[in-house]
Amino acid sequence: MGVRDWLNERLRYEAAQAFLEKKAVPVHRYAVTYYTGGVTLFFFVVQVLTGLLLLMYYRPASDAAFESVRLIIAKVRFGWLVRNIHVWSANAMVGAAVLHLAATFFSRAYRKPRELTWVSGVLLLGVTLAFAFTGYLLPWNTLAYFATKVGTEIAGDVPVIGRALMVLLRGGEDITAATLIRFFGIHVAILPALATVLLGLHLTLVQIHGMSRPISVRVRGEERFYPEFMLRDFIVWVVLLGGLAVVATLWPWPLGEKADPLAPAPAGLRPEWYFLFMYQTLRMIPGRIAGLEGEAVGVTLFALTGLALLLVPFLDCWAQREHKHPLFPALGAAAFAFVLLMTALALVAGM
Amino acid sequence: MDELSARPQRIRRRRFLDYSFGAALAALAGTVLYPVINYLIPPKTKEITHQAVVAGKAGELPSNSGKIFAFEGRPAIVLRTPDGEVRAFTAVCTHLACNVQYRPDLQHIWCACHDGHYDLHGQVLSGPPPRPLVEYKVTLKGEDIIVSRT
Numbered sequence: 001m002g003v004r005d006w007l008n009e010r011l012r013y014e015a016a017q018a019f020l021e022k023k024a025v026p027v028h029r030y031a032v033t034y035y036t037g038g039v040t041l042f043f044f045v046v047q048v049l050t051g052l053l054l055l056m057y058y059r060p061a062s063d064a065a066f067e068s069v070r071l072i073i074a075k076v077r078f079g080w081l082v083r084n085i086h087v088w089s090a091n092a093m094v095g096a097a098v099l100h101l102a103a104t105f106f107s108r109a110y111r112k113p114r115e116l117t118w119v120s121g122v123l124l125l126g127v128t129l130a131f132a133f134t135g136y137l138l139p140w141n142t143l144a145y146f147a148t149k150v151g152t153e154i155a156g157d158v159p160v161i162g163r164a165l166m167v168l169l170r171g172g173e174d175i176t177a178a179t180l181i182r183f184f185g186i187h188v189a190i191l192p193a194l195a196t197v198l199l200g201l202h203l204t205l206v207q208i209h210g211m212s213r214p215i216s217v218r219v220r221g222e223e224r225f226y227p228e229f230m231l232r233d234f235i236v237w238v239v240l241l242g243g244l245a246v247v248a249t250l251w252p253w254p255l256g257e258k259a260d261p262l263a264p265a266p267a268g269l270r271p272e273w274y275f276l277f278m279y280q281t282l283r284m285i286p287g288r289i290a291g292l293e294g295e296a297v298g299v300t301l302f303a304l305t306g307l308a309l310l311l312v313p314f315l316d317c318w319a320q321r322e323h324k325h326p327l328f329p330a331l332g333a334a335a336f337a338f339v340l341l342m343t344a345l346a347l348v349a350g351m
Numbered sequence: 352m353d354e355l356s357a358r359p360q361r362i363r364r365r366r367f368l369d370y371s372f373g374a375a376l377a378a379l380a381g382t383v384l385y386p387v388i389n390y391l392i393p394p395k396t397k398e399i400t401h402q403a404v405v406a407g408k409a410g411e412l413p414s415n416s417g418k419i420f421a422f423e424g425r426p427a428i429v430l431r432t433p434d435g436e437v438r439a440f441t442a443v444c445t446h447l448a449c450n451v452q453y454r455p456d457l458q459h460i461w462c463a464c465h466d467g468h469y470d471l472h473g474q475v476l477s478g479p480p481p482r483p484l485v486e487y488k489v490t491l492k493g494e495d496i497i498v499s500r501t
Binding site: 053056071075076077078079081082238241 | 379383386387389390391392393394
């Protein structure tokens, strides 16, 4: 008892516990969507921990990066496991974040007073994708090399600032050793710093506002967040951890071959699945649209869509008045269908 | 028997579940920590097993001088005594692993970190080193000073 009192006097953890016990989670037929955020957070934590482990052996230099990853996979004990979990969990995190976005969007959880929670969430999705994009280059294999080349080339199509953005990303005109160091720095320092601030804000806001109740959904009561909901959250996490271990063991992520800037690009080069829809769209856009370069038009449209997504809580004036208007779910469903269709087309074309 | 049945059943079940939960958590932690700790142990780098190493040219080593060279990936010292004899030792101080050096003014081996002194046979003269330096075998082949393990 002594230790507990001593700690409580200093940490006031009983206040935090009381707060957690007071926090309630509404129970209704869509309540399962409340887990999506926790699942995303779980994968993020896995990424942080496995990423820190990979830092013990990874060497961010163009002449050593590939070899160091091979060392991790082949020589370091359980290195293959740590690396495979990092890659698989990265994919799972993107998936979980998108699910979380969909759940929040379709239940209109972004409405007053949670606008900033939504904005920080969309920014976190951007950070997640940036993590995925920069991390992809780090093993310095052929696929990553050319994917980064294409990806940064697309960034060059952003109107006005595109060219400068591309040079800034690449650390020069081309993908070189400088790009690798730059991506490494972005991946392990800049993005983690951004993610920490945004995630801190995001989670604090969730604590302040509590769980959103969807408009006109019959709530069958509520349960305490602590310990009931939190324990079930943990059970989901343990199951996911086991799943990750199984997937990482049975389906090792291939390392490929070391990048050779002078070699021809490999056939069937495609981005990761979460970028496929953009890739396919840009491929299908005609070369010239009304006197403008097609690629630039496509990239501009994507940038505007991203901006619109960020501003959803301010655009959906019906939800602000607790009114269910079908326009936004329809727009969301259309966007979702478009992404699915383009991804499917890209997959079919690639087979 | 009477005492046992008098105990409230619920408490015993609760305690059993608590212990089971704790044990499950500990097992989970162990499952995660086992690979992590193993991962942190660095893999063995290739053993450098040179039988013999050329430490330098005999002509480049005047008497009463010493020179550090690499032997099996670690520093070693070759020296010529004031009497003209060539000897070689590990150059890693047995105290806290600094590199030793030959002091022509003292005419013996010295470690600068904590003022350890070794004589020309690697034996400790004074200072903190607990053990003598390991001596290597020196053979002269033409101009080459060849050092190997004894």
